Amino acid sequence: MPLSGTSTPVPPSSAPALQADALCVFRGDRLVLDGVSLTLAAGGALLLTGPNGAGKSTLLRVLAGLRRADSGAVLWQGAPALADPAAHAARVAYLGHQDALKPGLSVRENLALFVSAGRGGDRARPEGDSLEAALTAMDLLPLADLPARLLSAGQKRRTALARVLLAQASLWLLDEPSLGLDSAAIALLGTALAQHRAQGGLVVATTHVPLPLPDTTTLRLPGAADTPLEDTPWA
Numbered sequence: 158m159p160l161s162g163t164s165t166p167v168p169p170s171s172a173p174a175l176q177a178d179a180l181c182v183f184r185g186d187r188l189v190l191d192g193v194s195l196t197l198a199a200g201g202a203l204l205l206t207g208p209n210g211a212g213k214s215t216l217l218r219v220l221a222g223l224r225r226a227d228s229g230a231v232l233w234q235g236a237p238a239l240a241d242p243a244a245h246a247a248r249v250a251y252l253g254h255q256d257a258l259k260p261g262l263s264v265r266e267n268l269a270l271f272v273s274a275g276r277g278g279d280r281a282r283p284e285g286d287s288l289e290a291a292l293t294a295m296d297l298l299p300l301a302d303l304p305a306r307l308l309s310a311g312q313k314r315r316t317a318l319a320r321v322l323l324a325q326a327s328l329w330l331l332d333e334p335s336l337g338l339d340s341a342a343i344a345l346l347g348t349a350l351a352q353h354r355a356q357g358g359l360v361v362a363t364t365h366v367p368l369p370l371p372d373t374t375t376l377r378l379p380g381a382a383d384t385p386l387e388d389t390p391w392a
């Protein structure tokens with residue numbers, strides 16, 4: 158059954174910043190996404206929920222341009238988003254399940270490598286100050302000179318989130334961003350999300366737990382065996 162999630166209404170004259178129309182994706186012989194549509198205006202946030210295997214990460218990767226849909230379209234400001242893959246990559250900051258850090262490089266070196274590789278960025282290029290600001294925003298200054306291989310899971314996640322801040326991209330696509338974070342780090346994530354949205358940035362995030370993200374729309378993907386929480390034997 159086709160699904161759709163729509164953020165706060167936008168004036169009819171202006172196209173939503175991000176739009177997906179009737180996306181269908183097969184994985185193997187299973188139709189994982191069956192006509193999924195969504196719209197998101199500047200400053201908006203969309204939560205993708207649903208059971209394991211429902212297709213949340215798949216949808217996020219399609220929106221990021223990392224995976225092709227079998228049918229349907231992704232639009233940015235009303236135009237096909239993936240017609241120019243480099244332009245789309247520049248407007249996207251993607252956080253996957255893997256934190257993808259170089260284990261032998263320090264936290265600061267990992268972030269500096271990301272900046273020097275020119276990753277992301279449809280906004281002003283980050284300067285050295287931005288790197289320190291990203292470290293501060295994720296409370297990483299005390300860890301900045303530690304090799305990434307020595308970080309805990311939550312510390313690695315905070316480093317990956319600092320990289321999202323550094324990308325200076327309009328569209329944040331976050332796969333379970335709070336995974337492994339303690340309550341203090343979740344509060345930092347909430348602040349970063351709010352600042353991004355206040356500047357007109359967009360957020361699409363998958364999650365199994367509540368996130369510090371007010372005024373969101375939720376799109377629940379049903380998956381193969383969708384059991385409402387209240388119907389489970391332990392609820």
Ligand SMILES: Nc1ncnc2c1ncn2[C@@H]1O[C@H](COP(=O)(O)OP(=O)(O)OP(=O)(O)O)[C@@H](O)[C@H]1O
Binds near residue numbers: 189214216363
């Ligand atoms: N490489 C692959 N080949 C075939 N099927 C795959 C592949 N990777 C994932 N899938 C299937 O695609 C479906 C959707 O996976 P996806 O990772 O998008 O789900 P999800 O909603 O993000 O799950 P979770 O909540 O566990 O993170 C699952 O049924 C999964 O088994």
